[in-house]
Amino acid sequence: xxxxxxxxxxxxxxxxxxxxxxxxxxxxxxxxxxxxxxxxxxxxxxxxxxxxxxxxxxxxxxxxxxxxxxxxxxxxxxxxxxxxxxxxxxxxxxxxxxxxxxxxxxxxxxxxxxxxxxxxxxxxxxxxxxxxxxxxxxxxxxxxxxxxxxxxxxxxxxxxxxxxxxxxxxxxxxxxxxxxxxxxxxxxxxxxxxxxxxxxxxxxxxxxxxxxxxxxxxxxxxxxxxxxxxxxxxxxxxxxxxxxxxxxxxxxxxxxxxxxxxxxxxxxxxxxxxxxxxxxxxxxxxxxxxxxxxxxxxxxxxxxxxxxxxxxxxxxxxxxxxxxxxxxxxxxxxxxxxxxxxxxxxxxxxxxxxxxxxxxxxxxxxxxxxxxxxxxxxxxxxxxx
Ligand code: UDP
Numbered sequence: 001x002x003x004x005x006x007x008x009x010x011x012x013x014x015x016x017x018x019x020x021x022x023x024x025x026x027x028x029x030x031x032x033x034x035x036x037x038x039x040x041x042x043x044x045x046x047x048x049x050x051x052x053x054x055x056x057x058x059x060x061x062x063x064x065x066x067x068x069x070x071x072x073x074x075x076x077x078x079x080x081x082x083x084x085x086x087x088x089x090x091x092x093x094x095x096x097x098x099x100x101x102x103x104x105x106x107x108x109x110x111x112x113x114x115x116x117x118x119x120x121x122x123x124x125x126x127x128x129x130x131x132x133x134x135x136x137x138x139x140x141x142x143x144x145x146x147x148x149x150x151x152x153x154x155x156x157x158x159x160x161x162x163x164x165x166x167x168x169x170x171x172x173x174x175x176x177x178x179x180x181x182x183x184x185x186x187x188x189x190x191x192x193x194x195x196x197x198x199x200x201x202x203x204x205x206x207x208x209x210x211x212x213x214x215x216x217x218x219x220x221x222x223x224x225x226x227x228x229x230x231x232x233x234x235x236x237x238x239x240x241x242x243x244x245x246x247x248x249x250x251x252x253x254x255x256x257x258x259x260x261x262x263x264x265x266x267x268x269x270x271x272x273x274x275x276x277x278x279x280x281x282x283x284x285x286x287x288x289x290x291x292x293x294x295x296x297x298x299x300x301x302x303x304x305x306x307x308x309x310x311x312x313x314x315x316x317x318x319x320x321x322x323x324x325x326x327x328x329x330x331x332x333x334x335x336x337x338x339x340x341x342x343x344x345x346x347x348x349x350x351x352x353x354x355x356x357x358x359x360x361x362x363x364x365x366x367x368x369x370x371x372x373x374x375x376x377x378x379x380x381x382x383x384x385x
Contacts, residue, residue: 003232008032011226012242014043015365016355018212019075019372020240025217027380032217035224040206041213044325045365047205052267055295055309056204060323061261062278062292063205066195067366073197076369079211082199083300087192091280093157100280101192102150102158103185110154120186127151145176149184161284166315167259167328175329178362195366200297239348240375242355244324245340249347251320253340256360257333258324260316264288265309273308288312327360334360352379 003009008024010017013036024032040046044060064087067073091100099105107123108114115123124130128151139145142163146155159179163171167178183194191198201208213220226243233239241248246256277296281288290313295304318324327333337360344351354375356363363371 003033003229004234006033006233006237008238008240009233010034010240010242012036012043012355012357013038013041013209013213013220013222014242014355015045015368016242016358016372017240018042018209019369020242020354020376021218022212022215023373023376023380025215027376028383030217031219034213034218034220035226035229036220036222037225039222041220041222042205042209044323045205045209050267050294050309053305053307053309055304056298057265057294057309057311058205058292058297059263060325061263061290061311061313062294062297063365064193064198064297065201065365066193066198067364068195068197069366069370071373072366072369075373076208080201080203080208082197083202083298085200085297085299086198087278088190088276089192089278089280090276091158091162091282093282097279098158099190100158101182101184102154103188103190105188105190106158107154110157117186124149124151127153139176141172142174142176142179143171146171146179149179158282162280162282162289164284165287165289167326168315168317169328173330177329181362238379239351241344241348241351241353242358244357245337245344245353245360247320249340249343252343253336255320256324256336256340257328257330258318259326259328260318260322261325262314262316263311264314265311268308268310269306270308271303271306273310288314324357327356327362329360329362 008030010021010032013034017034018041021032021034024030045063046059047056048059049055050057064085065076065082066087089100090097098109104115104117104120107120128147130148139148143155146159160171163174167174226241226248244256246253274291274293277293279291281290292311292313294309294311316322341353344353352375353359354371355368359371
């Protein structure tokens with residue numbers, strides 16, 4: 001179908017757009033076109049088989065599916081089975097390797113002591129110099145928040161350098177919420193995530209997207225930019241948009257701030273290079289933040305050959321043309337995003353915006369799915385009014 005006659009258009013074939021398209025086709029039983037400027041579907045969840053080794057690689061960094069939202073777990077289960085993989089992360093600091101996030105294992109290893117779980121709180125309180133009531137004086141930035149949670153020595157070893165590299169900002173200038181993504185534990189549980197449901201898609205991420213979009217009512221056009229077809233879209237077409245809003249508005253109020261990433265990938269001549277899927281690098285002097293070794297994400301697939309694919313993750317400044325990964329959610333940037341949202345509402349009155357790029361929020365995959373399901377539900381409800 002030509003763009004002129006479309007009734008439903010989804011911009012972006014990432015998780016948000018693919019869920020929206022699936023809902024339009026399945027629930028409304030309407031034809032829908034999905035466009036994406038990239039040459040593949042799946043957005044930043046995209047995975048592919050490395051042609052040299054056959055190992056499944058994550059093009060935009062390791063993606064682990066984890067959620068505590070029953071609705072999301074039920075929904076995604078229609079499109080894939082999950083393995084029983086539970087993510088564990090190690091972090092390297094000054095030549096030693098520790099479990100991450102901070103747990104009793106990290107604390108006891110780092111201080112070379114043998115605290116018991118019930119002794120941790122008082123120990124951390126002493127280390128963080130915490131006095132009085134925390135709720136009277138809540139931490140106003142990431143550094144204060146981290147020190148209140150784990151004390152200064154652990155903060156300086158495992159958080160300060162990593163965060164400075166990741167965000168290229170002093171942790172004092174970053175919002176405290178970023179660090180609350182990481183749990184702090186007083187036991188030896190070294191899982192990275194607390195969520196009850198976790199796993200890797202048995203047949204890979206590409207298979208999820210193929211299933212989501214596998215409906216004769218859904219047509220996907222890759223290598224297509226919204227701007228190049230916008231003038232052809234009829235006024236009555238319902239547009240679901242998951243790109244960035246500053247770009248959509250030609251950067252009228254200036255660009256939104258993002259962090260980008262760069263990956264250096266290599267095939268190494270060892271069956272196992274680092275013994276785990278993700279190794280963080282906490283030292284400020286090491287310019288990358290993480291090393292991914294993809295074969296460890298699928299232990300159920302066996303040894304997967306005599307060599308291994310590793311990918312070093314380097315935080316990168318963002319400029320127009322690079323991939324936006326992380327929104328920098330300062331109040332100033334949130335205000336700028338709101339200005340763009342208002343402008344979009346005026347320019348495209350019936351457009352529905354969502355996803356990490358559209359909403360300018362640090363969503364995990366499950367939050368993105370939830371956001372799409374709710375956006376669709378609201379839309380479908382309004383239709384029946
Ligand atoms: N972080 C850190 N040290 C680590 C891992 C994470 O300081 O070893 C901080 C850092 O500021 C990061 C935030 O915690 O931006 C959230 O980490 P997470 O692993 O959730 O980031 P993502 O996987 O989304 O990149």
